[in-house]
Amino acid sequence: MTNPSAASETPSKTLYDKLWQAHVVAEMGDGAALLYIDRHLVHEVTSPQAFDGLRLNGRKPWRLAANLAVADHNVPTTDRSQGIADPISRTQVDALDSNCDEFGITEFRMSDLRQGIVHVIGPEQGATLPGMTVVCGDSHTSTHGAFGALAFGIGTSEVEHALATQTLVQKKSRSMRVTVHGKVAPGITAKDIVLAIIGRIGTAGGNGSTIEFAGEAIAALSMEGRMTVCNMAIEAGARAGIIAVDQTTIDYVKGRPFAPKGENWDKAVAWWNTLHSDAGAKFDSEVLIEAADIKPQVTWGTSPEMVVPVDGRVPDPAKEADATRRQGMERALHYMGLAANTPINEIRIDKVFIGSCTNSRIEDLRAAAKVVGGKRIASNVKLAMVVPGSGLVKQQAEKEGLDRVFLDAGFEWREPGCSMCLGMNADRLSPGERCASTSNRNFEGRQGQGGRTHLVSPAMAAAAAIAGHFVDIRG
Template structure:
């Protein structure tokens, strides 16, 4: 046997059947389910008279539609309410475990999977949500699927897949202080583009990735999809194993040790071949801010909004022009001179406890600036919220003028009441700055939690290292 990539190891372990047309039937170990992309899948099962193949392989949670305040009042939007209630009734009917809105473990689907130890190294993990790539931080092959495939996994525990290409992105050396996982992944997307990973699974490696905590690694893998990749992966090390020890859904005792012994083999072999390799110097990565309507439209904090006239490719130049028009920005504007109206700290990218700690550290002893109309902190789960409150982080935020909310996807995609109004500008720790993403006409600038906090207390984007 030749040297194998981590991806090849995961793939080979899950092939049930190879078809002569080159596709494989791939076994799926874990499926996370949420209210937006599952109702039609359950309906399909019902119409065909099918039952889930393995009920225990699924874990469900409502997150996209849930309100982040006045939970006692329930969901006031009747359409959202039906969708969440439909998840409740589908899970009850088919016997699938669900953390309902009232459950303290409820939260953003990609936060609770790892938090519960439901995500394990060496597994295949799917969810009807593109940010399923998050779970690749554990050396799991994790990817987003459509609703037809959600139904397919429910009914068969398998998916028809074709093997992807492999892209190794190595971040060599160490990042400087104040530079976070979010800055690393935004810099990567700036480098390879939003289609840079299309058709590929990206493995993130190098000293700077090794140095990240599991939460930081989740942030990096979360945005692999924003680089066009189906999945992101990071090899297993002791941090991975220790993170999982004692988690509710993780194995215990001897079974845990047996699992861990296998998990430690889940790294790419030293001389494994990748279809493409990209190397970046960690020391050159600065805190990042997006200026446009695609995550690849990103510059370091010291930079400026680009000029479409400097772009040779006419389609790209037109893209820049359209983005600047939508964002209400002039070419050449210094990023530091951009003033957000709102600040959002949350989402499956950046709502874990370390994210909240990083933001709180910046906020502590300061006040939200006058020009900021709303600064929101939305923890990733009920357990993250409880942890933050036990550390007093909620007080730091509320005393500074932030609103401290209940967990959910919230203003990342604005399916609940938290949204931008037309023309409003937001410093956001989420993952997409597409037109209308945070509300029709809303203008999103993607940043790390520390950078969002810094923008909140100064009223404009600022290098968090200079505060």
């Protein structure tokens, strides 16, 4: 006797299904559930009103040890011995410090070597672990999905909810798999892969979905590369991006301060090794991208989907049939001060920013330094800055002499933080200035009112700094 239904009794699960099911506290009907939150990362911008809410209602954090706080958006990247000059920024950072003191939450203060961008320090400390649910009041929380964790950004009301209850009411999202098939060409980075994906599916392509990134080109990435890819899942509209756990993941986590040790380590690894989509798992949608087709990417407009290869041209709105899209393109070209059909490599830049939660880790700095080595920034480049993702990244880079490479070339070498990714501190573009940036958003005004942002990889940003305009690093 055979049992034809055996396979359907234990249906193949996606990685997302496994992560979801492991965290359901209670089903709430219609696909919604109360989901347990293992790790809550806190920063100064989206938390003060949440702490106020706790005070107002006489509530305390549910589980203190689940929280880790750091100030990153408002911190100065220049000399910190004088504190924060802008009184409004200072108030916000002070509020985080006093809230963490009052409620007993672990915080890396501005003077702590471990301080840095929240999405850099979580993984660096081993506070982000495979199989966790990780939330933070920041959309780029998707970064942590690189570890096979279910990680997503939340608003301030949910920050308060996570603090007070260690849970969130969530609706299960659709599942999408983006498979990057084959190997990328030499010189193609994780940033180029994810920009190419966004170019293909659009900034709303992942709305309502969790994207699993898969395929040979993704598996070949280091953990830092995988973080770059998952970081920008949100720019494809997906709240979360995830990548299966493999030996690369486990090797990265081992020995980090917050990582499990001894018997717990073995037990953890045994579970982590199950964190991949089963063969035959069904996704609601699938996208296939050939790695060999991916070239270095440069955005030309005011949305990350407005992206072309470096050997391409600024597109022509006249060729766009859809009226809303055409108007969007025209508005973007006007804002960006670009003419249709301009070759990308003729676009000259004023500033260069190497940093952000997308590209400020040690491998990013090494890649940029390799391009810069022994050269000088072009005379038309008014400012080129490197902002390491954390104090520890900065320390490592200095140990390797990367700071000298950048300084000798005319770059500024700064203290860690979000910096000119969004310009909440003093680092920002002036109106009309054009920037080659390794960050994640080219929205109008993102890096400063009237500023014009082109998103690129660290190597491409470094090459643009030297040439004064975009160049194909493969050439």
